[in-house]
Amino acid sequence: MNKTSQIMYKGHQDSQSREVHQSTIAQEMNTVFERFEAQQPQCGTCKKGLSCQLCSDGPCRISKKAPMGVCGASGDLIVARNLLQLAIIGAAANTYQCKNLANTLKSIGAGKSSVKLKDEFKLRMMCSGLGVDNTKSANELAVIFADFILNEIGKTGAEPLRLMDMFAVEQRKEVWKKTDLYAGGASSEILTALTKCMTNLSNDPIDLIKTALRLGLANEYVALWGITVIQDIILGTASLTTGNTNIGCLDPNTVNIISNGHQPVFASIIMEKAGSEKFQSAAKKAGAMGIKLYGSLCEGQQLMNVSSREEYKEIFGGQLGNWIQEELFIATGVVDLFMMDLNCSVPTLKTFADKYGTRLISTDTAVRFPGVDSVNFDAEKADSQAEEILEIAIECFKSRKADRHRTINMPSKQARTECIAGYTTETVLKMFGNDINTYIAEMKNGSIKGAVAVAGCTNVRHDQGGKSIQKLTLELIKRDIMVIGAGCCSSTHQNLGMSTKEMIKMAGPKLRAVCEKHDVPPIVSYGSCTDVGKILDTVAALAWTIGCDTSQLPVAASVPEYMEQKAIADIFTALAFGLLTHVSPPPMISGSPLVTNYLTRDMTDLTGGRMLLEDDPIKAAEELEAHIIAKRKEIAFD
Known part of the structure; x- marks a missing residue:
C-alpha cells in the first residue's frame, strides 16, 4: 500500500470505517478520499469564488490582469x-x-x-x-x-x-x-x-x-x-430511544435493505410490511434469519427517532452513518438492496454496487443513475411498491448466499455503537420537567452557559472527515456549552459514541451537574439536517419565554464541515435569525473582501447575525464561547 493510501484511509474518524476503507483500497476501489486527493491542487481562482460560467463569452476568471469579466462583472x-x-x-x-x-x-x-x-x-x-x-x-x-x-x-x-x-x-x-x-x-x-x-x-x-x-x-x-x-x-413524533449505529450494525444473516437519503416515509411503510408473517416467512424460507432495514444519512436519523414504535422496532437495524461512508456500506458485501430517494447519493454507488453485488433502486424521480431501476414512491401505490421492494431484496439475498466468491469486508470487531436518539423540543422539555423555565433557570444561573447547534455535513478535506465535528463538540461541552446535533454531524457524534450519557463526564463541571440532575446528555441529536427547523423552533421558544429577540440569546450555530448547497440555505436561515454562525471550510467567498466583510461583520447591522469563518475547531470554540458570554451580559444573565 502506498503512502497516500495509508494516509487517506485514516481520513474517517471511526475505526470501523477506516478498516473497511482500507479493504476497498486493497481491492483497487477509490472512495471520496482518494478522489479528493486526485483533484489536488484545486483551482485557486474557483476556490475564491472568482470564476463565472454563465454565458458564452466566458468562462471568466477575475485576476489583477483581468479585474472584470467580459460583461463587466466585478x-x-x-x-x-x-x-x-x-x-x-x-x-x-x-x-x-x-x-x-x-x-x-x-x-x-x-x-x-x-x-x-x-x-x-x-x-x-x-x-x-x-x-x-x-x-x-x-x-x-x-x-x-x-x-x-x-x-x-x-x-x-x-x-x-x-x-x-x-x-x-x-x-x-x-x-x-x-x-x-x-x-x-x-x-x-x-x-x-x-x-x-x-x-x-x-x-x-x-x-x-x-x-x-x-x-x-x-x-x-x-x-x-x-x-x-x-x-x-x-x-409519528420522535420519542427517546436507544439505537445502534455504524457499519457493525449490518447482520450478514438477514435480508439487508439500506434506505439512503432524506425522505423516510417509504422506508417506514417497507418496515411495516417487512414485519408481516408473509415476508418474515419468505425471508426464512430463503435462508435468512429475518429482514432488516438500515438508515443511511438523514433518513436514518428520522427512522431511528421513531424506531421504538412497535411496528418498526424489530425491523429497523440501525443508523449506519453519514455520506462519506455510503460507499463503504456497499463495500461490506452484505447489503442486498440500496434505496436512494434524495441527496446524498454519490455517482460512484453504481460502481460499488456492481463490484460488491448490491442492487440499487432509486425511489424518487429526482434521483437517476444510468443502468439503475426505479420504483418511484407513490402514496397511492404504497402497499404494492413496498411489497415489490421486499420481494427484490429477498431475491438479492438468495443471490448473495449462493455467491461463493462474494467479497466480504465487515469490520473485524463487529461491535454496534449505541446512542440515544429522539430529541426534539418536546423531549428536551420533558427532561426538564416539561417546563421551559427550568431550562432557562439553568441558563440564567450559568450552569448551562449557552447552547450551540452543531449541524450539517461532513466533508473530506484534510483534518475534517468528522474530526472537526468531534473536536469542536468536545471543546464546547468542556466549556459548559450544550450541543444540539443534526444531520451528518449527528451521525459523526453517534458513530464515535458521543450521543450517550457517558459523555456527561466529558462536560465542564457546571454542565455536568445539570446533566446529572436532569438525566440528559450534554450532546443531544435532533435528527436530520431538515430538523434544523426544530432547533430554530427551540430557539424561538426560548426567546418568547424570556421576552427577548433571538439575536440576544446566548446561543449560536456551527456548520463545522460544510459541504453542499442545503447547508448554505440553512446557514442563511440561521443568519436571518440573528445568530452567530460558524462555517468551516469557508464558502468560496475569499475573492471578495466586500462580500466577506459583509457576511462576517457588517451583517450584524441588518439581522444581528454574522458568519464566523474559522477552520481550527479549538479557536472556533473560543470565539463561540466569547459570543455566548457577551450575549449573557446583553440579556442580564450575568
Whole structure:
C-alpha cells in the first residue's frame, strides 16, 4: 500500500470505517478520499469564488490582469452571485421534499392511500392553530393542512408567509419587515432569486446577499417547518430511544435493505410490511434469519427517532452513518438492496454496487443513475411498491448466499455503537420537567452557559472527515456549552459514541451537574439536517419565554464541515435569525473582501447575525464561547 493510501484511509474518524476503507483500497476501489486527493491542487481562482460560467463569452476568471469579466462583472458581483446560486439549490431541494410530503399527506387524507397517520394529535393541534375546526375527521384535516402547506409554497413574494406570522418572535418579525426580508412563498422566492442570477440583471452584490437571507426565511417557514411537522404526523413524533449505529450494525444473516437519503416515509411503510408473517416467512424460507432495514444519512436519523414504535422496532437495524461512508456500506458485501430517494447519493454507488453485488433502486424521480431501476414512491401505490421492494431484496439475498466468491469486508470487531436518539423540543422539555423555565433557570444561573447547534455535513478535506465535528463538540461541552446535533454531524457524534450519557463526564463541571440532575446528555441529536427547523423552533421558544429577540440569546450555530448547497440555505436561515454562525471550510467567498466583510461583520447591522469563518475547531470554540458570554451580559444573565 502506498503512502497516500495509508494516509487517506485514516481520513474517517471511526475505526470501523477506516478498516473497511482500507479493504476497498486493497481491492483497487477509490472512495471520496482518494478522489479528493486526485483533484489536488484545486483551482485557486474557483476556490475564491472568482470564476463565472454563465454565458458564452466566458468562462471568466477575475485576476489583477483581468479585474472584470467580459460583461463587466466585478469579483464582488461574481462571488455574491455564485453564493446565492448555492442557497437557491439548497432551498429548492428542501422545498421539493416539503411538497412531496404535503402531496403524500393529501393522498392519505383523501382516502387514496392505505398509509395511516401516526400522530393525529399534532395534526389537530396544527389545524387548531390555523383557526380550523379540529373536531373534523383526521382525513379532512389532513387534506386541509396539506393544501395549506402547498398554498404557502406557491404564494407570491408579496404575500407574507402565515407560518412566519404565527411562529416567529415579534422582535424578529419587526427586524425582517424593516429590512425587507419578510419572505413570501418559497417557489416565488426561488424564482426571484434565480432571475437575479441571470447575466446582466442584478448587479448589486449586497442585494444578492440580502436575497439569500430572504430565501433562508422561506426555507425555514415553509420547507423545513413543513417537512418536520408533516413527517411527525405521518411517521409519528420522535420519542427517546436507544439505537445502534455504524457499519457493525449490518447482520450478514438477514435480508439487508439500506434506505439512503432524506425522505423516510417509504422506508417506514417497507418496515411495516417487512414485519408481516408473509415476508418474515419468505425471508426464512430463503435462508435468512429475518429482514432488516438500515438508515443511511438523514433518513436514518428520522427512522431511528421513531424506531421504538412497535411496528418498526424489530425491523429497523440501525443508523449506519453519514455520506462519506455510503460507499463503504456497499463495500461490506452484505447489503442486498440500496434505496436512494434524495441527496446524498454519490455517482460512484453504481460502481460499488456492481463490484460488491448490491442492487440499487432509486425511489424518487429526482434521483437517476444510468443502468439503475426505479420504483418511484407513490402514496397511492404504497402497499404494492413496498411489497415489490421486499420481494427484490429477498431475491438479492438468495443471490448473495449462493455467491461463493462474494467479497466480504465487515469490520473485524463487529461491535454496534449505541446512542440515544429522539430529541426534539418536546423531549428536551420533558427532561426538564416539561417546563421551559427550568431550562432557562439553568441558563440564567450559568450552569448551562449557552447552547450551540452543531449541524450539517461532513466533508473530506484534510483534518475534517468528522474530526472537526468531534473536536469542536468536545471543546464546547468542556466549556459548559450544550450541543444540539443534526444531520451528518449527528451521525459523526453517534458513530464515535458521543450521543450517550457517558459523555456527561466529558462536560465542564457546571454542565455536568445539570446533566446529572436532569438525566440528559450534554450532546443531544435532533435528527436530520431538515430538523434544523426544530432547533430554530427551540430557539424561538426560548426567546418568547424570556421576552427577548433571538439575536440576544446566548446561543449560536456551527456548520463545522460544510459541504453542499442545503447547508448554505440553512446557514442563511440561521443568519436571518440573528445568530452567530460558524462555517468551516469557508464558502468560496475569499475573492471578495466586500462580500466577506459583509457576511462576517457588517451583517450584524441588518439581522444581528454574522458568519464566523474559522477552520481550527479549538479557536472556533473560543470565539463561540466569547459570543455566548457577551450575549449573557446583553440579556442580564450575568
